[in-house]
Structure formats: C-alpha cells, structure tokens
Amino acid sequence: MTAAAISKVSGRDADFGAAPIALMLLVPITIVNLIGFVLPVANLAILSVSEVRSSGAMTGGWSMAKWLLVATDPFYWELLWNSVRTSLVITALTLAVSYPIALYLHRSTGLWRNALLVMVISPLLLSAVVRTYGWIAILSDQGLVNQGLMALGASEPVRLMFNLTGVTIGLTEILMPYMIVALLAGLGRLDPRVEEAAATLGAPPWRVFVRIVLPLSLPGIALGSLLTFVLAISSFITPKLLGGGRVFLLATEVYDQAMVTLDWPLAATLSIIVLLVFGVALALYGRILRSIG
Amino acid sequence: MDERPISPILKILAAVGFLFLLAPVLIVVPLSFSGEVFMAFPPESWSLRWYAAIAENEKMLAAFLFSLKLATAVTAVNLFVAVPAAYALVRLAPRGGDAMMGFFTAPLLLPSIVLGLAMLIVFSRAGLLATPQGMFVAHLVVTLPYTLRVIATALSTLPIAVEEAAATLGASPVTVFRRVTLPMMVPGMIAAGSLSFLVSFDEVVLSLFMSGPRLSTLPVEMYNHVENRADPLVAAVSVLLVVFTLVAVVVVDRSLGLAKTFVR
Amino acid sequence: MMHQAPTDMTVAAAGPRAGQGYLSLQGLTKRYHDFLAVEAIDLDVAQGEFVALLGPSGCGKTTTLRMIAGLVPTSGGRIVVAGQDLTAVPPHKRDMGLVFQSYALFPHMTIAQNVAFGLEMRRLPRMEIAARVAEAVAMVRLEGREDRRPAQLSGGQQQRVALARALVVRPSILLFDEPLSNLDAKLREEMRSEIREIQQRLGTTALFVTHDQDEALTMSDRIVVMSHGRIEQIGRPEDLYERPATPFVARFVGRTNRFTGNAHGTTIRLGDLAVRAATQRSGPVEVMIRPHRVALAAAGCVPADGLNSVTGIVRRTTYSGDFVQYLVDADGLTFMVEEATVGHGRIAPAGTAVTLTWAPADTLVYEAAP
Numbered sequence: 001m002t003a004a005a006i007s008k009v010s011g012r013d014a015d016f017g018a019a020p021i022a023l024m025l026l027v028p029i030t031i032v033n034l035i036g037f038v039l040p041v042a043n044l045a046i047l048s049v050s051e052v053r054s055s056g057a058m059t060g061g062w063s064m065a066k067w068l069l070v071a072t073d074p075f076y077w078e079l080l081w082n083s084v085r086t087s088l089v090i091t092a093l094t095l096a097v098s099y100p101i102a103l104y105l106h107r108s109t110g111l112w113r114n115a116l117l118v119m120v121i122s123p124l125l126l127s128a129v130v131r132t133y134g135w136i137a138i139l140s141d142q143g144l145v146n147q148g149l150m151a152l153g154a155s156e157p158v159r160l161m162f163n164l165t166g167v168t169i170g171l172t173e174i175l176m177p178y179m180i181v182a183l184l185a186g187l188g189r190l191d192p193r194v195e196e197a198a199a200t201l202g203a204p205p206w207r208v209f210v211r212i213v214l215p216l217s218l219p220g221i222a223l224g225s226l227l228t229f230v231l232a233i234s235s236f237i238t239p240k241l242l243g244g245g246r247v248f249l250l251a252t253e254v255y256d257q258a259m260v261t262l263d264w265p266l267a268a269t270l271s272i273i274v275l276l277v278f279g280v281a282l283a284l285y286g287r288i289l290r291s292i293g
Numbered sequence: 294m295d296e297r298p299i300s301p302i303l304k305i306l307a308a309v310g311f312l313f314l315l316a317p318v319l320i321v322v323p324l325s326f327s328g329e330v331f332m333a334f335p336p337e338s339w340s341l342r343w344y345a346a347i348a349e350n351e352k353m354l355a356a357f358l359f360s361l362k363l364a365t366a367v368t369a370v371n372l373f374v375a376v377p378a379a380y381a382l383v384r385l386a387p388r389g390g391d392a393m394m395g396f397f398t399a400p401l402l403l404p405s406i407v408l409g410l411a412m413l414i415v416f417s418r419a420g421l422l423a424t425p426q427g428m429f430v431a432h433l434v435v436t437l438p439y440t441l442r443v444i445a446t447a448l449s450t451l452p453i454a455v456e457e458a459a460a461t462l463g464a465s466p467v468t469v470f471r472r473v474t475l476p477m478m479v480p481g482m483i484a485a486g487s488l489s490f491l492v493s494f495d496e497v498v499l500s501l502f503m504s505g506p507r508l509s510t511l512p513v514e515m516y517n518h519v520e521n522r523a524d525p526l527v528a529a530v531s532v533l534l535v536v537f538t539l540v541a542v543v544v545v546d547r548s549l550g551l552a553k554t555f556v557r
Numbered sequence: 558m559m560h561q562a563p564t565d566m567t568v569a570a571a572g573p574r575a576g577q578g579y580l581s582l583q584g585l586t587k588r589y590h591d592f593l594a595v596e597a598i599d600l601d602v603a604q605g606e607f608v609a610l611l612g613p614s615g616c617g618k619t620t621t622l623r624m625i626a627g628l629v630p631t632s633g634g635r636i637v638v639a640g641q642d643l644t645a646v647p648p649h650k651r652d653m654g655l656v657f658q659s660y661a662l663f664p665h666m667t668i669a670q671n672v673a674f675g676l677e678m679r680r681l682p683r684m685e686i687a688a689r690v691a692e693a694v695a696m697v698r699l700e701g702r703e704d705r706r707p708a709q710l711s712g713g714q715q716q717r718v719a720l721a722r723a724l725v726v727r728p729s730i731l732l733f734d735e736p737l738s739n740l741d742a743k744l745r746e747e748m749r750s751e752i753r754e755i756q757q758r759l760g761t762t763a764l765f766v767t768h769d770q771d772e773a774l775t776m777s778d779r780i781v782v783m784s785h786g787r788i789e790q791i792g793r794p795e796d797l798y799e800r801p802a803t804p805f806v807a808r809f810v811g812r813t814n815r816f817t818g819n820a821h822g823t824t825i826r827l828g829d830l831a832v833r834a835a836t837q838r839s840g841p842v843e844v845m846i847r848p849h850r851v852a853l854a855a856a857g858c859v860p861a862d863g864l865n866s867v868t869g870i871v872r873r874t875t876y877s878g879d880f881v882q883y884l885v886d887a888d889g890l891t892f893m894v895e896e897a898t899v900g901h902g903r904i905a906p907a908g909t910a911v912t913l914t915w916a917p918a919d920t921l922v923y924e925a926a927p
Contacts, residue, residue, distance in 0.1 A: 036434030134317025234404030
C-alpha cells in the first residue's frame with residue numbers, strides 16, 4: 001500500500017490539530033461508560049471479596065467467605081458442571097441446526113436471500129420472553145407436541161418442560177441467530193470460484209464440502225460456538241421459564257441469590273465465576289483460532 | 294452473479310432448520326386468537342378476547358407506555374452521544390482509537406446477567422432502583438455499543454474524498470460536517486436508531502433487575518405474567534411485538550442493509 | 558546517486574526560474590514515521606501552465622498533490638502560490654480546485670447543487686451563483702441534467718460534473734488526482750482533450766497526477782517524473798522522450814532497449830559488440846536505445862557513414878497496426894526494433910537476416926547503477 005493509501009484509510013490526513021476535538025467528542029460516551037459500566041463492574045468484583053454484615057452493609061474489611069463457601073459446597077460444583085455441560089450440548093446442537101441454514105443463505109442470492117436474512121435476524125431482535133413463550137406453547141403438556149402425540153394415541157404426555165430437555169431445546173433455538181450470523185460472516189471469506197475450481201478439478205460435491213467449504217468456514221464455526229456457549233451459560237430468562245424453577249444453572253442461581261435470597265455478595269461471587277468461565281472459553285477460542293491458522 | 298444450483302439435501306436441512314427457528318414465533322399467532330381461558334394448542338375455539346384483554350390489563354398497558362417512552366428517550370440520547378463519538382473515532386482517528394472502540398463496545402460482551410447484577414448493587418445504593426432514571430441509564434449503557442458500532446460502520450464506508458472535496462471547495466470543517474457528512478450519515482443513523490429502539494424495547498434482563506412493583510417494562514410484565522399464569526394473553530402481546538420487530542428490521546434493511554449491520 | 562544527462566546538450570526545460578513560479582514548491586517533504594513519501598521536492602509552475610506529475614504508484618505524486626491541496630500536512634518545505642505561503646493554511650482557505658479519481662460528488666445533492674457548493678461557500682449572491690452554475694454546466698455539456706443526482710449519471714458524466722464543480726469557483730490552481738483512471742479507454746481519450754481545451758480556454762494553472770505516460774505526454778506543457786519520493790526529471794514531453802535524464806525515465810516513459818557495457822571514450826563494448834555514442838565516458842555504463850530510433854534493412858546493406866550497424870536474425874515479428882515490432886538476435890544480444898507501417902508494408906518475417914542501424918546520438922549512455 002502506498003503512503004497516500006495508508007493515510008486515506010486512517011483518515012489522519014485531515015489532522016490539523018484534531019486530537020483535542022476528538023477527545024471532546026468522546027467525553028459523553030466515556031461518562032456513560034464509566035458510570036454505567038466500569039463503576040458497577042468494579043464494584044461487583046470488590047463486593048465478592050468484601051466482608052458483609054448480615055444486614056447487607058459492607059464493613060470495609062476483606063473476606064473470602066463467599067469464595068470459600070462456593071469452593072467447598074458440592075452444590076456449586078455441580079451447578080458449574082451442569083451449566084458447562086448443558087451449554088456445550090446447546091452449542092453443539094445449535095451448530096448442527098444452524099450450519100445448513102448459513103450455507104444455504106450463503107449460496108442464495110438477491111431478494112430471496114434478503115427475505116431469509118430478515119427471517120434469521122428478526123428473532124435475534126425479538127424478546128427472549130416472546131420466543132420462550134412460544135416454546136411453552138409447543139412443549140407444555142397441553143402444547144403442540146403432546147396434543148399431537150395424544151391425538152396419535154399416546155396415553156400420557158411426554159415431559160418436555162420443567163426439565164433440562166425443554167431448556168436445551170429452547171436455548172438452542174434462541175441462540176441460533178447468533179450462530180448463523182457468525183457462520184455467515186465466516187463463509188463470507190469463501191469465494192464461490194474456489195469451490196468451482198475444486199469441482200472442475202474433479203471433486204464431487206461432498207468432497208468439495210469436506211476439503212474446501214468446511215476448512216474455510218472453521219473460523220466462523222469457532223466464533224459462532226464461542227458466542228453460543230457464552231450466551232448459553234449466561235442466559236436465565238429461558239431456563240427460568242422453561243425450567244420452571246426445577247432446573248438449576250449458574251445464571252438462574254445468580255438471579256435467585258440477587259433477587260430472591262438477596263445475598264448480593266454470593267451473587268457477585270457466582271457472577272465472577274460466570275466471567276471466569278467466559279475467560280476460559282475465550283482463551284480456548286484464541287488457541288483454536290491460532291491452530292486453524 | 295450467476296445462480297448456482299443448491300443441492301436438495303442442503304435445501305431440506307435448511308428448511309428443517311428454518312422451521313425449528315421460526316416455530317415459536319409462528320405458533321403464537323394462532324394461539325393469540327384462542328378463545329380458551331388456558332393455554333392449549335390447538336385451541337378448541339377462536340376469538341379476539343385476548344387482544345381485548347390487553348386493553349383491559351392496566352399493568353400491561355402502563356408497562357407498554359413506559360417501554361415506548363423509555364425506548365424513545367434512549368434512542369434520542371443514543372444518537373446524540375454516538376454520532377460525535379463515531380465521528381471522532383472514525384474520521385479524526387485519534388491514537389488508540391481501536392482500544393477506545395473496544396472499551397465503548399465492552400458492555401456488549403459482558404453477559405447481561407452480570408451487568409444487571411452489577412447495576413442493581415450500585416443503583417440501589419444511589420437510590421436509582423425502580424426509577425425511570427435508573428432504567429434509562431441501564432438501557433443507555435446496553436444500547437450505546439450497538440448504535441456506536443452501526444454508525445461507525447456506516448461512517449467508515451462513506452468515501453472520505455467527498456468530504457475532502459467539500460473542504461477544497463471552501464467549506465470549513467464544521468460546514469463539511471453539517472452539509473456533507475451528516476446528510477450522508479442519515480441512513481446509518483436511521484438503522485442505528487431503529488436498532489437501539491428495538492434493543493431497548495425488547496430488553497428484559499437488565500429491566501428485570503431495575504424494575505419494581507410500580508415500574509416495569511413491557512417485556513418484564515410479560516415475563517412476570519408467563520411465570521405466574523398460563524393463558525394466551527402474552528401470545529396476543531407477542532404478535533404485536535413480532536409485527537413491530539419486523540417493521541424495524543425492514544427499516545434497518547432499507548436504510549443501511551441487514552448484511553452490513555449484522556454480518557460484518 | 559547522481560545521473561548525468563546522456564548528451565552535452567542543455568535540456569531546454571521551459572518554465573519559471575527556481576522560486577519564481579506562480580506555484581512554487583520549495584523543499585516539500587512528507588514523512589510517515591520512518592518512511593519518506595516525498596523527499597524535498599522543488600518545483601515551479603508558471604501561471605496558465607499544465608504540468609503533469611508522472612510516476613508509478615507509490616512514487617509520492619498523489620501525496621504531493623494532496624499536500625498542495627492542504628489535505629495532507631507537510632513534514633517540511635513550503636508551498637507558495639502567487640507569492641503567498643500557503644503551507645499552514647487549511648484546505649478550505651486555499652482556493653484550489655481538486656478533481657478526484659473517485660469523482661467524490663456529493664451523493665445527496667443534485668448536479669446543480671454540487672456545482673453551486675463552492676460558490677455558496679464563497680457567499681456569492683444567489684443570482685450570480687445561478688448564472689455561473691449554468692455556465693459551468695454548459696461548459697461540460699451537461700445542460701438539462703442539472704436536477705439529476707450523481708448516481709443517475711454515467712462515469713464520464715460524473716467526472717465532468719466534478720470538473721465543473723472544481724472550475725466554477727475559478728480556483729487559483731486546478732489539481733487533478735488521476736481523474737481519468739476510472740473511465741474506459743475511449744472515454745479517457747475524449748476527456749483528455751476536453752480537459753486540456755477547457756484549461757487552455759480559461760488559462761487556469763493545472764497540476765495533473767497520473768501514472769499513464771500517454772496521458773502525461775499528450776496533455777502537458779511540462780512533465781515531472783517522480784520515483785521514490787523524488788523528482789527524476791522535469792521537462793517538455795519531447796525532452797523526456799528523446800533525452801531521458803535518468804535510466805528510470807528512459808524505462809518509464811516509452812519502450813527501450815537496455816544493455817550494460819563498458820565505455821572507452823565514445824566507444825562502448827556490449828559483450829562482443831562495439832557501438833558508438835555521441836558522448837565521452839569511461840567505465841561501466843548502462844545503455845538505452847529507443848526501438849523506433851533503430852532502422853532495419855536487409856542484411857548486407859551498406860550503412861551510411863558514421864552510423865552504428867549490427868547484423869542479426871529476426872526472432873519474432875509482431876504486427877500491431879500502426880507499427881511492427883521485431884525482436885532481433887545479434888551477437889548474443891536481443892534488440893527490440895519498431896518500424897512504422899508504411900503503405901507498401903514490407904514486413905520481415907522471423908528468420909530474416911537483417912542489418913540494424915542507428916545514429917550514435919541515439920545511444921543513450923548512463924553511469925551504471927552501483
């Protein structure tokens with residue numbers, strides 16, 4: 001790239017003392033972020049290691065009590081394991097259902113593609129409450145599936161709700177748009193001419209897929225999986241409503257401790273654990289991305 | 294580009310996937326016309342009673358009105374904050390601009406349950422819990438990253454040469470911004486505005502943490518309703534929300550393009 | 558490294574004396590971190606002159622133009638127009654017109670609004686703006702399209718709007734940044750003469766950046782050849798072509814035969830061959846001979862006195878309409894020879910034994926690059 005091109009891209013060309021103006025324009029957003037984001041999150045981290053009276057007031061001293069509780073009580077270990085396992089299953093299912101959609105979208109063109117894109121993105125912007133409600137209508141004892149089964153002669157309804165099955169089905173669907181969008185972004189790197197080249201070199205369609213399409217879409221798969229896993233482990237609307245208080249996951253526990261038990265230090269500790277799982281997932285993603293090259 | 298044949302296997306798999314993806318949205322439509330007292334599918338009778346029930350449910354109506362006001366205010370302030378910030382980051386390209394962009398969009402990466410809890414604790418101490426002000430700040434924090442990113446994307450795809458041309462023709466930097474940059478940013482601002490409105494209007498996690506007995510948003514009210522009762526009222530509200538969302542998505546698509554806004 | 562002109566003839570580079578030009582660049586420099594994009598350029602352009610900045614991409618020509626327009630801050634040196642130092646003046650106060658490669662029209666304004674923009678910035682009365690817009694639109698032959706949007710025009714029409722928009726403010730200097738490279742070949746040639754004609758009619762001083770040598774040769778009063786941020790040569794088109802000051806110019810402008818050899822006085826040994834030049838030199842040299850300066854005759858023809866003469870065999874003949882290009886193997890060297898096609902058209906096929914002749918003055922000799 002020529003120097004002129006570099007400067008055009010950076011836009012720094014017009015820089016006749018623009019830095020102070022830039023900082024001025026960034027003041028409002030910085031204030032919002034400091035008050036609404038940095039301060040609360042820092043406070044959360046501090047709270048998890050603070051000494052707290054039974055009234056809830058901080059004494060100003062430090063305490064690892066909540067961390068000790070979480071580390072020694074097997075309930076929390078099981079909670080963590082359940083959450084991670086469920087999120088992994090959801091991630092795998094989401095990938096399996098989403099990949100064909102993303103590939104199909106990638107191959108389609110024009111108005112049809114746009115219509116499909118609207119169908120993918122609209123759920124993304126539709127409240128999780130609405131979509132979970134839809135799943136209740138499908139999965140409950142009086143829902144679509146069970147009424148269908150009864151009509152076919154089943155004697156009693158299959159339990160699809162108030163258990164992990166329902167939560168897994170619901171979350172898989174709810175997280176699909178994120179996966180599809182990530183996969184699409186990954187497939188964007190795939191030049192159709194490369195596939196055509198492979199085909200003209202004598203590769204049958206399935207080999208083109210295995211040798212060309214799949215390897216080239218790996219970064220998208222990695223990103224989509226990270227996103228889905230992270231969102232699955234921190235979701236609680238769907239687990240709450242479809243689990244009916246009978247499914248215990250990290251995120252639902254954070255909510256219950258914060259809003260029902262009102263044990264904020266414990267809620268803070270659990271939410272930091274959520275962040276730690278995030279960190280591990282992110283580190284893993286980084287390694288995978290590097291090994292893909 | 295020429296049409297490439299798509300294999301029938303892929304077509305079937307994609308169709309099944311789409312059916313699964315859209316099933317919960319599609320089912321609420323017939324359910325909302327149920328004539329039953331309880332939620333059951335398929336309903337044994339049909340009616341508009343649940344749409345009428347929305348009008349009679351004062352809590353739901355109050356929540357809807359508050360959500361509407363909140364989303365409007367949040368969107369307006371969003372644009373006022375994000376447009377200058379995006380301009381500064383993209384056009385003035387200060388040192389460390391990428392890091393700043395990362396910082397400003399960080400609330401998007403934090404799980405909303407963690408952010409909600411964090412806000413709950415701080416806002417309760419400041420007496421902002423269950424107040425419109427507290428709700429407003431919470432929504433502003435989560436919508437700003439979207440707005441900033443969409444406007445920055447829109448701005449960075451505008452050719453800088455057009456602004457340079459205006460400058461060489463004698464327009465001062467302020468005039469360039471007012472007469473050239475801002476008008477060219479309108480599609481991006483419409484897209485960003487629709488998006489922030491929708492995100493605020495549909496936000497449920499933070500709102501749950503911030504709400505109280507006398508202040509809740511429509512999604513929170515729906516959540517509470519679903520948790521306590523199994524009737525088709527929420528289906529009727531949902532249908533209205535689906536229509537609303539579709540309109541906003543189409544507006545985003547028309548102004549900036551869906552692919553450009555979401556698939557980067 | 559210093560190159561010397563191949564002949565003792567003084568290059569008749571027209572143009573104002575150093576520092577005396579209407580536009581005067583004095584030691585103009587641009588540095589990006591460690592990279593010197595433009596290195597201490599001196600250039601003087603007379604009022605009404607059309608000067609091309611020619612060079613390969615990355616040679617600093619566009620950066621130079623953008624510094625003149627005020628879009629890139631300088632790292633050193635001065636930009637003076639009509640005796641006024643503009644180096645620190647922001648672009649909107651420089652009174653220049655810039656025509657962009659991408660046209661850079663305002664997409665949300667009509668053609669008339671685009672053209673009127675600069676006049677509005679100058680706070681001219683509404684009546685005068687309307688009159689001058691009409692005049693400018695007529696000049697670029699776009700009457701009747703005033704109310705269209707840029708997106709509704711073809712590429713060539715958009716470029717004419719960009720030209721009108723830059724011209725209508727009657728700028729002190731008209732700057733062109735590769736304005737024709739997005740147009741197809743036929744349109745490009747039309748636009749060349751159109752731009753040149755309007756520039757001459759208005760008597761505007763113009764600086765034209767291009768990487769296309771034909772464009773530079775056909776349009777300009779003078780050409781500035783740039784490479785690696787420095788000026789290689791400034792001269793009239795014919796000076797550049799016939800008397801390239803450096804091997805770079807010889808290679809970049811037009812086609813050329815290139816050999817390395819050893820000079821002893823006016824005789825130069827190229828492998829087994831000995832050729833004569835018009836200048837004295839000694840030591841390792843680089844030799845360039847323009848293909849159209851070499852005459853091709855049947856083998857055995859006795860050359861006129863004092864001409865260089867080489868015998869060889871035609872390896873390949875390429876017919877390209879207005880001239881025929883031969884590749885001739887001679888004593889281990891390959892010569893490219895170009896002959897204009899003439900009516901009776903005797904074209905030597907491959908395998909023909911031929912004699913090549915050229916004048917010693919056409920042997921361009923340069924000190925070999927170290």
